[in-house]
Amino acid sequence: MAHIIVVGNEKGGAGKSTVSMHVATALARMGHRIATLDLDLRQKTLGRYVDNRNRFLTKEELELPTPRYIDLPEIDASSLKPGENPYDHRLSAAVSQLETEAEFILIDCPGSHTRLSQVAHSLADTLITPLNDSFVDFDLLAHIDNDGQRILGPSVYSEMVWNARQLRAQAGLKPIDWVVLRNRLGAQQMVNKAKMEKAIAKLSKRIGFRVAPGFNERVIFRELFPRGLTLLDLKDIGVQQLNISNVAARQELRDLVRELNLPGVSVTF
Incomplete structure (x- = not known):
């Protein structure tokens, strides 16, 4: 059975698709067999990222390791029983298609609450939640008091993850390994940054997630998308000397993959 990695939260702009593509690549x-799904059926940012990569590699006559991507298959509505949700069947069919041929299936969720996202979270062996270093994004996980010091209670996304955990427990599946990334960090040491660090550390113990390093805010990520490339591909396309920022970003990716502690994965890049 494939190990299922879900990348999700319910807010856009946190870097989910960038994280998804870099982890998958x-x-x-x-050398791992990795397949990907994009549940944002409108934007399909991850799907377009992989498509950009395939077109660029074809144009440049290059062969680079690339995660497999498929769209969710369509389901004949007439085959459904009364009350059955077609989206459940589309996701189930995609996972069934991939799980016998892939070691890992990575599912990129949309930045909103949808039925597909809810079901995907219940399938997650590893859940990665990128989070901008802001109390606006933190509010997705928990409500806090006015000074940002005291946690008042879990918020909507944490409650959804809790429900997914309960469903897995009822089905006799192993618990979700939930990893929250402090993503798109700024370089400066600011008061808000220190408060966020304390709040996330406190919340992690309360609702049960691990905190892992994400990516700092870097222009390179925006530049790579049109060609479908990642930080690991730069030397293969002729970049002989990586600048300090690129070297640091590669180390951030290395630290992230190592911290995920995925089964059978030994970081070798």
Whole structure:
């Protein structure tokens, strides 16, 4: 059975698709069979990222390890029983298609609450939640008091993850390994940054997630998308000397993959 990695939260702009593509490509480069799904059926940012990669590699006549991507298959509505949700069946069919041929299935969720996202979270062996370093994003996980010091209670996304955990427990599945990334960090040490660090550390113990390093805010990520490339591909396309920022970003990716502690994965890049 494939190990299912879900990348999700309910807010856009946290870097979910960037994290998804870099983790998936890192696994492919290390020789693992990795397949991907994009549940944002409108934007399909991850799907377009992989498509950009395939077109660029074809144009440049290059062969680089690339995660497999498929769209969710369509379901004949007439085959459904009364009350059955077609989205459940579409996701189930996609996972069934991939799980016998892939070691890992990575599912990129939309930045909103949808039925597909809810079901995907209940399938997650590893859940990665990128979070901008802001109390606006933190509010997705928990409500806090006015000074940002005291946690008042879990918020909507944490409650959804809790429900997914309960469903897995009822089905006799192993618990979700929930990893929250402090993503798109700024370089400066600011008061808000220190408060966020304390609040996330406190919340992690209360609702049960691990905190892992994400990516700092870097222009390179925006530049890579049109060609479908990742930080690990730069030397393969002729970049002989990586600048300090690129070297640091590769180390951030290395630290992230290592911290995920995925089964059978030894970081070799």
